[in-house]
Amino acid sequence: MNQEFRTAKGWSIFIYIFTPLLIALFVFLGIMPFMADEIVWWLVLLLVPVSIGMSLFMIYGLLSTYKGRIIINSDKVVEVDVFKNKELELSNIKGYRIDQNYTYLIPKNAHLKPIKVSQFIGNKNSFNQWLYTNFVDVDVIESSQEVEQILANEEYGRTVEERENKLKQARLVARTLNGIGSLLAVLLFFYPRPYELITLIALIFPVFILASLHFFRGLIRIDQKNNSGYPSTIYGFILPGMALALRSFIDFNILEYSNFWLPAFAVTIATSLIMFSTTSELKFKKAIDYVTAIFIVVFVFVYSYGGIINYNCIYDESEPKVYSSEVLHMRISTGKSTSYYLELKAWGPVAETEDVSISKSLYDRIEVGESVNIYLMKGKINIPWFTITEQ
Numbered sequence: 001m002n003q004e005f006r007t008a009k010g011w012s013i014f015i016y017i018f019t020p021l022l023i024a025l026f027v028f029l030g031i032m033p034f035m036a037d038e039i040v041w042w043l044v045l046l047l048v049p050v051s052i053g054m055s056l057f058m059i060y061g062l063l064s065t066y067k068g069r070i071i072i073n074s075d076k077v078v079e080v081d082v083f084k085n086k087e088l089e090l091s092n093i094k095g096y097r098i099d100q101n102y103t104y105l106i107p108k109n110a111h112l113k114p115i116k117v118s119q120f121i122g123n124k125n126s127f128n129q130w131l132y133t134n135f136v137d138v139d140v141i142e143s144s145q146e147v148e149q150i151l152a153n154e155e156y157g158r159t160v161e162e163r164e165n166k167l168k169q170a171r172l173v174a175r176t177l178n179g180i181g182s183l184l185a186v187l188l189f190f191y192p193r194p195y196e197l198i199t200l201i202a203l204i205f206p207v208f209i210l211a212s213l214h215f216f217r218g219l220i221r222i223d224q225k226n227n228s229g230y231p232s233t234i235y236g237f238i239l240p241g242m243a244l245a246l247r248s249f250i251d252f253n254i255l256e257y258s259n260f261w262l263p264a265f266a267v268t269i270a271t272s273l274i275m276f277s278t279t280s281e282l283k284f285k286k287a288i289d290y291v292t293a294i295f296i297v298v299f300v301f302v303y304s305y306g307g308i309i310n311y312n313c314i315y316d317e318s319e320p321k322v323y324s325s326e327v328l329h330m331r332i333s334t335g336k337s338t339s340y341y342l343e344l345k346a347w348g349p350v351a352e353t354e355d356v357s358i359s360k361s362l363y364d365r366i367e368v369g370e371s372v373n374i375y376l377m378k379g380k381i382n383i384p385w386f387t388i389t390e391q
Helices: 009-035 041-067 124-134 138-152 160-190 195-215 234-251 261-278 287-314 360-365
Strands: 003-005 069-072 076-080 085-089 093-098 102-107 115-118 321-333 339-344 354-358 371-377 385-390
Touching (some): 009 041, 069 124, 076 115, 093 138, 138 160, 195 261, 195 287, 339 371, 360 385
Antiparallel strands (some): 076 085, 321 371, 339 354, 371 385
């Protein structure tokens, strides 16, 4: 076979038309701060790097579309790029791996870099036919090897039959935890009713994740690889935590966070260490182990934020201090979700005007110039927060 593959014609036309427009937009973004009567330097420091970085990225994409191609010869594959070319001997290709954007030709030699083939190449059927005829899916092979390792590991049972049953149980538990976690996330985001019950379940749900990691002794993993032989609880881990944090951000106005950081870091560190100690997937011998560890710590912190703020506000029984403030401005923020804000005159411990988030029903009932009541609470763990009602 001796064939060349470039970006599909339709995509090429799209890129050639719209990329120059985007480059012009980002260039304008970079010079926009200098067009004002008075230069705002923090805006310069923010927009100019974005302008330069995105413009260079777009220029690279344009050049890559023009010059980039994959050449398949009888003995090797060549990736032609803007700055350099890469090639792999066919005899040195272990197999392929596919994601949403690229097909990767994986070399047998771990020191060599894979060749990337865009999913938007032209004549893709011909390329796929060559690929599937000559090579194997590395993810499928590695998954089969992982299953074989599991079934040969006596830590998971005395006999192969016991180990097979343990793997089936782990898969069922992982699917169940992911399903419940996903359902919790949907309920928290779209219909948190009854509020206290749903948030309470979300608060204690990580206990079940940790219990599954401990009980199955590394058979259930936190991270997830394509076609891995190990079941993963990644969705049960990240989705309810993200929804809980988002719910906390939307529903509660926090006055100040000075008392938040110590419990947040304590919970994050303790929970992360427990997760590291209850799973055998992190050996900390490869870079990917450290990336996974950082990923875990970040999402544990997100979960900690949602859990601490919810606990602090929902279970707060302190007597509120009541203040009054005038509505100076009202605005609606739209995007993936719609948020409603009031700009309030200084009140109580707040010395400056500030925007606060409110519900749509309250937003519809008040107008600029009216006064509202502000109820300031101490917080269950001394993180002060407040609610707003009409007078």
